[in-house]
Ligand code: ADP
């Protein structure tokens with residue numbers, strides 16, 4: 001069985017939804033098809049939520065009307081038959097009546113906001129399922145809220161998903177296509193929750209891992225993982241093969257094509273991931289898998305670059321660190337206590353610099369560190385530039401090429417050697433575009 005995920009642009013227009021119906025039924029492989037919300041819907045729902053939080057209810061209602069009009073036009077083009085139109089209208093009536101019911105709730109809390117934002121995926125999947133029915137495809141809709149759950153730390157409960165799917169899927173044995181929602185899940189309180197923005201990729205990988213799929217395919221609007229951020233750098237090109245480690249680094253460090261956690265479940269269960277372009281289905285895309293004999297052994301040393309914004313650097317000094325053991329443990333226990341992941345790390349004899357991207361608990365962390373360390377002012381608005389490739393110890397000359405390319409850009413921190421596939425640097429975000437372009441020129445141009 002395969003798991004195929006289609007992102008917002010892939011389902012955002014009626015003709016795109018029609019073309020993915022042909023894509024998913026073009027061969028006999030059974031598929032779980034994970035859909036995002038139609039492009040723009042999640043943002044629109046969040047904007048409605050903001051109005052409801054601010055008590056600007058009239059604005060929210062106008063925005064709901066506009067969204068409904070958008071969906072009315074969508075179903076008008078999607079379905080060819082009266083029965084199809086009726087089915088689509090029923091979906092819209094039910095979901096928009098729920099959305100409107102939220103406008104009366106005061107105060108409008110995070111719980112309601114999560115219910116509201118889940119509507120994007122609830123709408124797209126029901127409309128698609130009704131379309132498959134109109135087209136006579138043997139398909140069923142499996143509600144993600146019945147098998148996707150996160151724990152108290154927002155981590156996925158994959159054993160629960162495994163268990164639930166093993167109960168639910170046998171009931172659909174005669175269906176070629178099983179449709180489900182990306183992004184949405186329940187939390188330990190049983191409330192509707194989600195896997196954070198872009199989370200449909202993660203849903204696909206969690207399902208793919210849970211059912212030990214033969215392959216996970218992420219269909220989007222570009223022909224695979226490019227060697228650099230195509231929104232910032234001209235002349236990027238698709239990378240045909242990446243190892244799980246390489247892809248995980250790129251996703252975590254900012255390659256927007258994949259939610260940061262997507263690769264983890266696929267790697268854990270050894271399920272290959274293929275990135276494909278809905279607009280150009282015959283293009284090969286990118287294959288992400290364990291490095292095996294099928295991988296191209298002549299792959300270049302430098303494969304790709306990504307950038308992650310919103311990083312804060314903390315500078316921690318202590319003369320007691322000199323020749324002492326246990327000092328790093330004390331520091332990291334504090335980050336653990338406040339559930340704040342550290343991304344990058346650099347050490348000297350008496351100092352440690354670390355970067356974090358979640359500053360929610362920075363006041364507690366710095367207060368506690370101050371009891372046994374001196375702290376410099378943190379640097380905010382930093383960007384991690386992550387370079388991925390084959391940097392095994394036998395590959396000389398990696399650092400010199402990177403530093404040559406970066407010669408005009410101030411670098412705040414460097415991390416190299418954590419794995420054989422990553423070299424990361426911290427720069428102020430104002431240098432991000434220059435750094436990505438300089439690396440493209442220095443590492444990838446012939
Ligand atoms: P979807 O809605 O299908 O999930 P996203 O917008 O989340 O699509 O991801 C696809 C976009 O990611 C591309 O259109 C591209 O602009 C952006 N992107 C950023 N970095 C990369 C990269 N290294 N390779 C490919 N796409 C990237």
Ligand code: ASP
Pocket residue numbers: 007008036037042043120182183196197198199200201
């Ligand atoms: N619809 C959600 C978002 O826009 C999830 C996704 O598209 O992956 O973030």
Ligand code: MG
Pocket residue numbers: 007198201256257258259
């Ligand atoms: Mg996405």
